[in-house]
Amino acid sequence: MCGIFGYIGHQQALPILVEGLRRLEYRGYDSTGVAVDDGQSIQTHKTVGKVADLKAILPPSVQGTLGIAHTRWATHGGVTQVNTHPHASEAGTVHLVHNGIIENYQQLRKGLLKRGIECVSETDSEVLAHMIALEIESGSTPLESVQKTLRRLRGTWGLCILFKEHDLLVCARNGSPLIIGQGEGETFVSSDPHPLTTHTQRVVYLEDGDVALIKRDSFSITSIRGHAVEPSITVLEEAWGEAELGDAPHYMYKEIYEQPDALRQCIAGRVDREMGTGRLGGMGLDHATLVQAPHVRLLGCGTAAYAAEIGQTLIERMGRIPAVAHISSEFRNNDTVINPKAIYLAVSQSGETADTISAIKEIQLKGGQVFGVVNVVGSTIARLCGQGVYIHSGPEQSVASTKAFTNMVAALTIFATQLGRTRHLSKDDGRELIHHLQQAPHLMETYFEDTGPIGEAVDLLCDAQSVLFLGRGLSATVAKEGALKLMELAYIPCLAYPAGEMKHGPIALLEEGSPVVVVAPNDHLKEKTMSALHEVKARGAKVILIHEKGDSIAAEGDVSIAVPSIHPWLTPLLTVLPLQLMAYETALRLGRDVDRPRNLAKSVTVE
């Protein structure tokens, strides 16, 4: 969540910091601030609101080639000016920005009070500035003072720290991502690779427990205990630098329509049409593991959890072994039994989802092997797992996930096919599936040529008190993803239910005119889904029906939206598209901030 950007170099720092913040905006935040060192003093500017609001209050020129900047997503203390980062020590010796949560901050705060130091903000972060300053006053170097302070903390941190009268930055990571970018005579720090790509491709991802001392043309890394750490340089993928909006009205719009190309990227080189199977090289799974695995568990949060749920269904169907999708935050707390022979898949767009990271660590501790299904190359989950599959969506900047969802589904479909072919899936069935998967990008394009009466659906949705989404089998999960999208973007309460379960509860909500979205592709469950459709219509509900083109059920919807026909196991790749567009268009109609919906963050790096 939130973001950090830091700079030390030969250029004026302020414009670089503000641009860095702008490129971090997609992660979601509520307030923002910057501190620049001009060699004599450190000037701080902060505000509640957007980076544009910060720009508006900045003086015309702020000199200085060293500075730190932050977008805050409040965890401790309200969204106020005084809680906004950077935070400073009493005498202004130390200024810092922090991502994460300091769990023992109250105890540390009491310790400071005893020494006569009172925090001015309500945040957990501010204690760190005072503690580090106390270490400086007692003669420690900046690096030592940070190391000593960190040894007393419990919690998570991404930290970037400025010291008055010291021409350097100190950074540290524990549980919140931080990346150092090395340019020519300048060094950058960012919580996200995306803003670095315009400056340099050469980066180092800090690991948990790392502390970095950063100068203009060099940096060194140590552990919290002061032991030297050898940095490992990564070269960033160029595509991450090209994620500009272009002519598109919003990132979400751009990303919805990028799905055919993104899907091609995901599939390319990973399927064997002749053998009717998948080839996920990065998984490094040998035949024996695939054949002997007793079950598969999948982990994810939000949209990734729904992709995992679709993966679960496909793995069971093709692999004929039990598969279960878990919400990461629940999984890690429930002391789930870990069988080291099982296959564990961790699904995350950002690769930084804190709950999923904790779940992975728990599985690894108990001897389980976890494979990442991740978009961001080099992200924490990718590195923690060391094996897995990159979904290759390219940068996804809208908070609401679209192209990452379809690519997660595609990657899991390829995995299920590979698993299935080592077991019970016949060559012919595998071939047919792979053939359809390869057609899917083109079928997405066909749908985008005529998206159907989305506007009419929006007419029904935009005044609704609540919306019910229904489907069966794979489409029950698509219904959940559609409900999540509409709720996130339009702030309308949405409920998704397997269609068969509707009569056991949610039917009570229906009254004359209630909108109900029914996802009913032409699979073996369609007839049963249609029974639920008739039950809701009998109560006066208005049905928005997602169906396959040419299907006579089109006549049953009050608004009917057709998607091209595809293999019944691949329908989520197409039926989700109108749901994404409906959420996008409804949010626009209601005047919502489509790319940065309130209270949400793109990569959820706190538990």
Ligand code: GLU
């Ligand atoms: N816990 C800190 C605060 O509430 C940092 C939150 C963040 O990661 O932005 O200020």
